[in-house]
Amino acid sequence: MREAPGTKIRRLDASVVARIAAGEMITRPASALKEVIENAVDAGSRSIEIAIEEALDHRFSVSDDGEGIGGDDLPLALERHTTSKISAESDLLAVRSLGFRGEALASIAAVSRVEITSRRRDSNEAWKISAAGGEVGPIEAAARAPGTTVVVQDLFYNTPVRKRFLKPPRTELRLGRETVLAFATCFPSLSWRLRQDGKTILDLPAASDLKARLLAIHGRRLRDGLLEVSYQGGGIEVSGFVGVPDLAKPGMRHQMLFVNDRWVVSPWLSSAIRHGFGDLLPAQRNPWAVLFLRLPPEAVDVNVHPSKREVRFLDERTVFGVVRTAVQKAVVGLVPRFFSGASGAALQVAQSPQGQYVHPKAELNVDGTEIAETVYGSGLKQSVSQAGLVGDLFENEQEKPASRAAASVWQLHNRYVLAQTRKGL
Ligand SMILES: Nc1ncnc2c1ncn2[C@@H]1O[C@H](COP(=O)(O)OP(=O)(O)OP(=O)(O)O)[C@@H](O)[C@H]1O
Ligand SMILES: [Mg+2]
Known part of the structure; x- marks a missing residue:
């Protein structure tokens, strides 16, 4: 309150x-x-x-x-x-x-x-x-x-x-x-x-x-896909959650950004979040994010636009850097999901329609596949009454079926792992 x-x-x-x-x-x-x-x-x-x-x-x-x-x-x-x-x-x-x-x-x-x-x-x-x-x-x-x-x-x-x-x-x-x-x-x-x-x-x-609020709103669809963001730097506090790369979508409507508890639209902040993910994101998609920035009220101007949804930061560069670092720290634990090859010579990233990354906390059985269920697949039925509302909320985004280029990971000399990224190896 x-x-x-x-x-x-x-x-x-x-x-x-x-x-x-x-x-x-x-x-x-x-x-x-x-x-x-x-x-x-x-x-x-x-x-x-x-x-x-x-x-x-x-x-x-x-x-x-x-x-x-x-x-x-x-x-x-x-x-x-x-x-x-x-x-x-x-x-x-x-x-x-x-x-x-x-x-x-x-x-x-x-x-x-x-x-x-x-x-x-x-x-x-x-x-x-x-x-x-x-x-x-x-x-x-x-x-x-x-x-x-x-x-x-x-x-x-x-x-x-x-x-x-x-x-x-x-x-x-x-x-x-x-x-x-x-x-x-x-x-x-x-x-x-x-x-x-x-x-x-x-x-x-x-x-x-x-x-608890996010799970009450979004239900199981997010349960294992949330990565906590908690970072402080340059007098700015960044908290909230970003989603694993599979929750990334085209458009921006799945991002909610708040500056001192004000719901804002900020291409600048969205770009900092994207940078924080580095190469982990599929092309043309933006990360799922609910991020809160707290900074002294003097450091942000909310009196920019009649809608009060635009803000201007006194020190934009610092804000950008702090948000990028905050997100980087949250996603650093993501690891590619492997299927062990028959000979162990080559490892292939799992190509399930749900995607290619797992949260490190997801349970893996001995051969590297998940035990119970696909962790954060978009097809999961939501149990809460809010499900329909949230589904409706996202319905108009140009959601396309996963059509990403197959990414690959190879193992060399049983020691080095080479992974393909958007910019190369
Ligand atoms: N739900 C409410 N409960 C208590 N006071 C209210 C409520 N809604 C409006 N007011 C009072 O009416 C005043 C005018 O509201 P209004 O939304 O027009 O302006 P504001 O909130 O002060 O500024 P802004 O135009 O930026 O919203 C408020 O400052 C507040 O004192
Ligand atoms: Mg008002």
Whole structure:
């Protein structure tokens, strides 16, 4: 649970507003969902429930058990440039919460019908406020346990042109689910539930740690394919997991990167991860990774893009080097999987469709084949209810059947092992 960063909502000075990355932040329904979830996390919630009806631009709600918003503050929450999270210009240089601009709810309310019901943890009263197309209604008494529920309906109803150019609802739903999974991955100590049209499709009670959360989400498909990353250098802490090379895929949607608990997109970090794998990766594929970077908030600028998903590092080279080293250290234990040849003269890498590497911990029997099951094959049936969701999440990636060139390993003089890599021997 995060500590809520103060609760009183204040109007930001013009000088602070001028320095905030301006622009359209609610460009699509999934970004509205992301903003509302961020607020629930910032409020120090322990449990967050998201419900989607039909499609994200039809109706979604996010309910939390966080700090809540006082009745007097409810209209301010819907006003632009009002926030409880920062106050001075200098705060922008070291943002510690997910939100900081005081813009998200106002932007959502400008293009939808929003209703917020909230009760502060220290109050017996709950209050409700509604807004449609930016018109904010009166505060009304309501009933609710401590926490906040934000309902967003009819997104872009008053901007028909924008609505017409939205991606199909299915794409948006998938991105919405991906967003929920990213937050659930980032905050394993919180409990998360996602319901779609009344059906629970994700139910994640608070987990003890990241690994437990990842296994709860992905099930057996990851069980033996995770390599722990844990490294510190240059004032940066890198933690999380990368997947064995067989979990690598084209595209980037299977990578989740977090910088100071912010879900980011960073080609720079992705490239550092890839470099960390060296020659172990099949061509055209990117490693599976869930990586967390922690560095002093002053060393990273989150105020780069209205979506808050881009970050800029003060010292990019150091970040690159540290992440690459962190990944290198995690994958260094991977060994090629051998079948011992009849004469022992030549060893051939196993060419199962599942791939060519085994985790050193995988059980091997005497002739080098695995005992129980293929360790991390993509064909494994997942046991958890989340399986369908995760499968759905990855369905659109251009997953091609393994069509890699056969790699080979030879043994010379019963002593040296020669392995073929992408760059040579
Ligand atoms: N679920 C919630 N629980 C408690 N307070 C909330 C919640 N959602 C919004 N608020 C309050 O409303 C304010 C405005 O929210 P809004 O998302 O518009 O701005 P922000 O989070 O401060 O910054 P950003 O625009 O970067 O998201 C917040 O600063 C917070 O005080
Ligand atoms: Mg916010």
